[in-house]
Amino acid sequence: MLNKLKRAALGAHTPHDKATAASKPVPMPLPAQVRILMSQHIGAPAKATVKKGDEVCVGTLIGEAGGFVSANIHSSVSGKVTAVESYRLSNGRACDSVVIQTDGKQTVDPAVKPPVVTDKASFLAAVRASGLVGLGGAGFPTDVKLQPKSPVDTLLINASECEVWLTSDTQEMLTSPDDIVRGIQAVLQYTGIPRCIIGIEKNKPECIDLLCQKTKDIANIDVKPLPSVYGTGAELILIEKCLGREVPHGGLPADAGAIVMNVTSVGMLGKYLATGMPVVERIVTVDGDACAKPQNLIVPVGTSYQDIINAAGLKPDVTLGKVVDGGAMMGHAVEDLSYPISKTCSGVILLSDASATPPAAQACIRCGRCIEYCPMGLAPVEVNGAYAARDVEELGKLHVDYCFNCGSCTFVCPAKRPCTQMMSLAKAYYLDQIKKGGNK
Amino acid sequence: MDTKLIVSASPHIRSDESTRGLMANVIVALCPVVVASAVIFGLRALLVTAFSVVVCVALEWLYCKLLKKPSPIGDLSAVVTGIILAMNVPVNMPLGQVAVGAVAAILITKQLFGGIGMNFANPALVGRIVLFVSFTNEMNAWVFPDAAVDQLASATPLQVADPSRLNLLDLFMGIHGGVLGETCALAIVLGFLYLVFTKTISPAIPLTYVGSVFVFYLIATGSIHESLVEILSGGLLFGAVFMATDYVTSPFTLKGKLIYGVCLGVVTFAIRYWGSYTEGVSFALLFMNLWVPFINDATRQTPYGYIKPAKKAGKEGADK
Numbered sequence: 001m002l003n004k005l006k007r008a009a010l011g012a013h014t015p016h017d018k019a020t021a022a023s024k025p026v027p028m029p030l031p032a033q034v035r036i037l038m039s040q041h042i043g044a045p046a047k048a049t050v051k052k053g054d055e056v057c058v059g060t061l062i063g064e065a066g067g068f069v070s071a072n073i074h075s076s077v078s079g080k081v082t083a084v085e086s087y088r089l090s091n092g093r094a095c096d097s098v099v100i101q102t103d104g105k106q107t108v109d110p111a112v113k114p115p116v117v118t119d120k121a122s123f124l125a126a127v128r129a130s131g132l133v134g135l136g137g138a139g140f141p142t143d144v145k146l147q148p149k150s151p152v153d154t155l156l157i158n159a160s161e162c163e164v165w166l167t168s169d170t171q172e173m174l175t176s177p178d179d180i181v182r183g184i185q186a187v188l189q190y191t192g193i194p195r196c197i198i199g200i201e202k203n204k205p206e207c208i209d210l211l212c213q214k215t216k217d218i219a220n221i222d223v224k225p226l227p228s229v230y231g232t233g234a235e236l237i238l239i240e241k242c243l244g245r246e247v248p249h250g251g252l253p254a255d256a257g258a259i260v261m262n263v264t265s266v267g268m269l270g271k272y273l274a275t276g277m278p279v280v281e282r283i284v285t286v287d288g289d290a291c292a293k294p295q296n297l298i299v300p301v302g303t304s305y306q307d308i309i310n311a312a313g314l315k316p317d318v319t320l321g322k323v324v325d326g327g328a329m330m331g332h333a334v335e336d337l338s339y340p341i342s343k344t345c346s347g348v349i350l351l352s353d354a355s356a357t358p359p360a361a362q363a364c365i366r367c368g369r370c371i372e373y374c375p376m377g378l379a380p381v382e383v384n385g386a387y388a389a390r391d392v393e394e395l396g397k398l399h400v401d402y403c404f405n406c407g408s409c410t411f412v413c414p415a416k417r418p419c420t421q422m423m424s425l426a427k428a429y430y431l432d433q434i435k436k437g438g439n440k
Numbered sequence: 441m442d443t444k445l446i447v448s449a450s451p452h453i454r455s456d457e458s459t460r461g462l463m464a465n466v467i468v469a470l471c472p473v474v475v476a477s478a479v480i481f482g483l484r485a486l487l488v489t490a491f492s493v494v495v496c497v498a499l500e501w502l503y504c505k506l507l508k509k510p511s512p513i514g515d516l517s518a519v520v521t522g523i524i525l526a527m528n529v530p531v532n533m534p535l536g537q538v539a540v541g542a543v544a545a546i547l548i549t550k551q552l553f554g555g556i557g558m559n560f561a562n563p564a565l566v567g568r569i570v571l572f573v574s575f576t577n578e579m580n581a582w583v584f585p586d587a588a589v590d591q592l593a594s595a596t597p598l599q600v601a602d603p604s605r606l607n608l609l610d611l612f613m614g615i616h617g618g619v620l621g622e623t624c625a626l627a628i629v630l631g632f633l634y635l636v637f638t639k640t641i642s643p644a645i646p647l648t649y650v651g652s653v654f655v656f657y658l659i660a661t662g663s664i665h666e667s668l669v670e671i672l673s674g675g676l677l678f679g680a681v682f683m684a685t686d687y688v689t690s691p692f693t694l695k696g697k698l699i700y701g702v703c704l705g706v707v708t709f710a711i712r713y714w715g716s717y718t719e720g721v722s723f724a725l726l727f728m729n730l731w732v733p734f735i736n737d738a739t740r741q742t743p744y745g746y747i748k749p750a751k752k753a754g755k756e757g758a759d760k
Contacts, residue, residue, distance in 0.1 A: 364557045399746065407450050
């Protein structure tokens with residue numbers, strides 16, 4: 001009750017719509033060509049190490065980390081490099097990409113073998129070599145994450161998968177629980193973090209059961225069932241729900257004594273330690289009301305959306321209206337189907353014309369739902385007024401810069417206003433003005 | 441494929457709740473009150489209600505038509521205002537005067553200030569107050585059809601000299617004089633439960649408002665019976681459930697709602713107990729409506745990860 005006075009943060013009751021939860025991931029037909037981006041992570045883009053005409057195999061290093069916060073990139077197919085060229089992304093930025101014509105053999109690079117890990121340094125080197133980044137969507141390089149500046153007492157595994165539609169984490173848990181446990185144990189062993197909590201939403205009882213069973217003899221790994229409300233899977237909120245701590249604004253999870261890893265990331269780490277195969281493919285949920293065969297596909301990194309759509313098929317009598325990379329709440333709408341997917345793509349959602357058109361916005365009735373449901377305790381309705389007046393001081397008092405675009409405010413708004421979009425604009429405006437003004 | 445894809449900002453799904461749906465919930469919640477008013481005061485109650493609704497909707501439509509604004513009547517908010525206004529007048533109120541109340545509510549309080557979401561006070565409330573000060577005689581002509589029964593025939597319980605003789609069950613069932621919607625506590629409570637059950641409103645304001653009036657009277661009079669008479673009389677329950685919870689003119693946060701409810705209780709108690717008006721709810725609501733922006737400013741939530749300014753130096757050092 002007292003907490004509710006401080007911050008209601010009700011958590012939006014989004015539909016789950018996890019139609020593919022029981023769909024075992026199957027490899028999709030190999031695309032004729034892949035385009036592998038050199039920037040699939042937060043930080044500096046990788047530098048391409050191959051040139052046109054080179055022969056590459058599955059797992060061949062084709063891009064080398066371009067700085068400390070960066071990640072290696074590996075080929076997801078075997079074949080011939082047909083181009084190394086700049087490519088414009090949907091966010092307007094350009095980055096280098098390697099285009100590979102597949103030969104269909106999927107020959108594995110002979111360099112792919114399990115890494116020799118004996119201590120912390122060799123472990124971190126192995127993680128860096130694997131090109132592993134946060135696969136839940138953020139794409140933060142894992143080796144950097146595992147070297148926190150503050151003392152950490154808990155490794156949190158984010159298996160809540162609170163997003164609508166997506167089931168790729170669910171299937172990762174159901175199909176690779178041993179890899180997940182191996183990955184967790186390696187992280188605990190080599191970084192010295194004493195314990196691990198796996199947070200799973202209660203709408204996935206089979207995952208909770210399986211991981212409980214796999215970890216029942218391991219004293220320092222616990223499984224924590226979490227309420228099935230949207231927002232639980234956001235890193236900051238997960239820390240609050242599992243540990244009862246808040247990460248100070250602007251800080252990293254380590255400032256609250258935690259490191260958070262996505263469950264697919266840690267599973268991928270476990271696989272790499274056992275096989276030496278870097279991140280070259282991942283489970284992608286393909287769903288949506290325009291999708292003929294909703295399913296989980298194992299997709300090579302660099303496959304185009306078009307190839308994925310061809311693999312899953314469109315319903316014959318439906319016009320494709322929108323393609324979403326990610327979930328319903330935070331995924332972004334794809335503008336060009338020739339774009340390739342990156343390591344962080346957990347779902348490709350195909351929406352029909354009818355369900356893809358955003359409803360018309362009406363006048364705000366000041367019901368306050370956007371405030372009640374904001375997991376961060378912000379006040380979009382008040383930000384709306386301050387942003388309309390371009391009142392930088394007021395935007396600061398309203399802490400608009402805390403917003404992480406979870407989408408809850410737009411989802412719950414009865415007047416169908418695009419609150420989240422307004423929050424993003426207001427946040428960008430505020431940060432820009434602060435930068436210009438030089439002080440807060 | 442040449443299909444043009446829709447590109448829009450996330451999220452890509454919306455909840456089923458709509459402005460129209462919320463207003464429809466309020467209308468459903470008002471139904472028991474309307475039915476009770478017809479049972480208690482006769483069928484003219486329905487005529488007054490229908491007339492008020494028609495005038496409110498027509499005024500809203502006409503105003504927007506004349507100003508070439510998109511018609512907002514589909515959101516049903518004018519219907520809600522119309523019903524609430526009608527529930528605030530006695531059964532024999534001349535229809536022309538009801539229309540004056542509708543003008544004050546819809547045209548002046550709502551549309552001139554920018555339409556739905558922009559009004560500074562509850563439109564129906566201002567309509568009621570305009571009627572109250574303009575047509576005092578008609579507004580106070582409480583009629584109870586079965587006039588022979590008891591001392592309540594032509595007065596609201598608030599004007600009865602000795603409240604200890606009032607029957608609580610009669611009060612709860614609404615068998616007494618008053619304006620259309622305020623008498624039957626049972627109907628109001630049903631409406632309240634419906635609104636809370638459908639999550640249309642938070643119960644915080646009605647509970648703190650009614651609760652604080654009860655507590656203040658308990659302290660002032662020392663009698664549970666008299667305190668119960670107070671909360672069952674006059675417009676308190678109706679105002680607390682249907683007017684104090686108006687989204688636009690009530691605070692956003694739970695903290696704000698609790699403060700708002702208690703302040704409403706204080707002002708209502710002060711007007712009723714010390715003032716010369718027997719009925720304090722309308723003026724308490726209007727007075728507190730004006731305070732809402734200040735309450736909102738003072739009762740914001742603490743965002744996740746907020747560090748108190750005292751530690752600000754450390755916070756900026758930790759910025760990414």
